[in-house]
Amino acid sequence: MTETTTIRVSGDSEYDIRIGRGILGDVAGSLAPTVRKVLIVHPPTLTEAAGRLRESLQSTGERQVLLAEIPDAEQGKRVEVAAFCWQVMGQADFTRTDAVVGFGGGAVTDLAGFVAATWLRGVQIVQVPTTILAMVDAAVGGKTGINTAEGKNLVGAFWAPRAVICDLDLLDSLSEHERVAGFAEVVKAGFIWYPEILDLIETDPNAVVDPRSDAFRRCIELAIEMKARVVGDDLREAGLREILNYGHTLGHAIEHAERYRWRHGAAISVGMLFAAELSRLAGRLPDAAAQRHRDILELLGLPTTYRAGAWQQLLATMQRDKKSRGGMLRFIVLDDIGKPTVLQAPDESLLFAAYQEVTE
Numbered sequence: 509m510t511e512t513t514t515i516r517v518s519g520d521s522e523y524d525i526r527i528g529r530g531i532l533g534d535v536a537g538s539l540a541p542t543v544r545k546v547l548i549v550h551p552p553t554l555t556e557a558a559g560r561l562r563e564s565l566q567s568t569g570e571r572q573v574l575l576a577e578i579p580d581a582e583q584g585k586r587v588e589v590a591a592f593c594w595q596v597m598g599q600a601d602f603t604r605t606d607a608v609v610g611f612g613g614g615a616v617t618d619l620a621g622f623v624a625a626t627w628l629r630g631v632q633i634v635q636v637p638t639t640i641l642a643m644v645d646a647a648v649g650g651k652t653g654i655n656t657a658e659g660k661n662l663v664g665a666f667w668a669p670r671a672v673i674c675d676l677d678l679l680d681s682l683s684e685h686e687r688v689a690g691f692a693e694v695v696k697a698g699f700i701w702y703p704e705i706l707d708l709i710e711t712d713p714n715a716v717v718d719p720r721s722d723a724f725r726r727c728i729e730l731a732i733e734m735k736a737r738v739v740g741d742d743l744r745e746a747g748l749r750e751i752l753n754y755g756h757t758l759g760h761a762i763e764h765a766e767r768y769r770w771r772h773g774a775a776i777s778v779g780m781l782f783a784a785e786l787s788r789l790a791g792r793l794p795d796a797a798a799q800r801h802r803d804i805l806e807l808l809g810l811p812t813t814y815r816a817g818a819w820q821q822l823l824a825t826m827q828r829d830k831k832s833r834g835g836m837l838r839f840i841v842l843d844d845i846g847k848p849t850v851l852q853a854p855d856e857s858l859l860f861a862a863y864q865e866v867t868e
Contacts, residue, residue, distance in 0.1 A: 515733055517648070518740035521668035525648060525732055527725075531675045535609060536565050538634045538671035545606040546573045547597055549620035551580040551613070554638060557678075558611055561636070565609075574600055582768035584615050585654045587663070593623040607632045607670070613639040614646030614772065618661070621652030625667030632670045638678040640690030641773055644697065644731035647672050649739035649749075655768075659828050660760045666744050674732070679719040687717045688809050692755075692773030695804060696780060697731035700754050700840075700848045701738075705730055706804055713807040751848040754840040755780030758863075761825035765818055777810035778866055786862040787841035790851060797845050816867035819860060 512528035526534055539546065546565055550558040558575055566573045576593050578584040597606075608631060610620030617635045624633035635647035653664025679687070694716075698705030708723050709716050715723040735752070742749040759779030763770055784801040787793035805812050814822075826837055836853040843849055 513729055515729070515736050517668075517736045519668075519743055521650070521743070523669055523671050525672040525674060525736060527643075527674040527676065527729060527732065529676050531673060532561060532636070532677075533564060534671075534673050535561065535634055535636055536567075538673065539565075539607055540605070540632060540670070542605040543607045543632070544571055545600060545602050546571055546609055547576055547593065547600075547602070547607075547623075548573060548609045548611050549576045549578060549593060549616055549623065550611040551584065551616055552577055553580060554612055557638075561609070561611060572600070578616065578619060581613070581615050582655060582660075582763070585619050585661075587654055587656075589619060590623050590626070590654055593619075594627060597623075597627055602627065602631065604628045604631055607634065609634050609636060610647065611636045611638065612642070613637070614642040617642050617647040618651075618653050618664075621650070621667055621669065622654055622664055625652050625665040630667060633667065635669045635672045637672065637674060639682065640679060640687060640728070641693050642690075643674045643679075644690075644728060644735060645693040645752075647674075648732060648735045649752075650743055651745075659764055659825060660768075662828075668743065674728075676719055676725065676728075682719075684717065686771075687719070689771040689773035691717055691727075691808060692777045692780070692805075692810055694727050694731045695808070695810075696752075696754055696776065697734045698727075698804075699780065699784075699801065699842065699845060700751050701734040701846060702730045703845050706800070706845070709804055709807060717808065750838075750850065751840050754842075754848060755783050757826050757829055757837070757839055758782045758822065760829060761822040762814055764825050765821055774811050777805050778812060778814050781805060781812050782862055782866050783839060783841055785865040786839060786851065786854065786859065787843075789858055789862055789865075790841065790854065792849070792851075793842045793844065797842065800845070813866055813868040816864075819863050822863075823856070823859070 515525040608624040610617040637643040637647035650668035653661035715721040759776040762775040788798040
């Protein structure tokens, strides 16, 4: 077992994020002593691992631990799936002193958090992310949600977890494709907050996506620390937290257009380059900084282009996005690397020009 790093999320609902290897056993100690029933929400790919986690949580014999297997990826973020979880909890007589554990990728932690936030108006949730994306983004910050036919995460709640347990051993089985896609959110942290991440990528792009390397762990910890600091200051996205949407307005629209067949990180990669080009064309971001976006994303093998003929569809989806206010689109843009700001209601011609920079 390696040394464990603990990052504290401050604010009204304080909690710890623990990062290390072989720390899955910390889940049991993260639950309140009053918890007698636990629902572990997990995808089909983690059925065996969820069974082992179940055994560890009920080893004392004082807890009843149930498993709820849900569809993988975005297919699990539907109201029908949430209703299934509510049904399991209702039939088992879950009370307000019981708990949910989200064990999986970002879609699972989003859904599990939403189920916990809504059952009896809120029970505790411990998040156990098993992907890079979930560790650095989805499981941290208390944003929960499900998708609708109209868009992604349009229904949700803010509900802070009791703890987040990031066991890096869980990442060893991920394919290189999955690691690279998940790393897009780490890159985002480099663009908006910690340029050290970008330096590490440029130094050795292979090492930063190797879960066993020091560079990888450093990037993960920096990205989590950034997220923890931002959400600690602004849980409900009233101000600072909005910077975390960098690349997400177009990215979410691409996911919707692809019916969520694209991985989140791939869509956000294109979205970040679009945001960089929008920043540049708006006269805010230097040319070299915009080019650095393209170079770094391509170094990692992340996509930087999308279909030329999809613009009107993407624009319509963006206008329905939860980040728009009063019908006006808002984009997080950069004045420079590490200097995010808001661009509100940009002219459609400017948006179209930026999109031309990322078309195939």
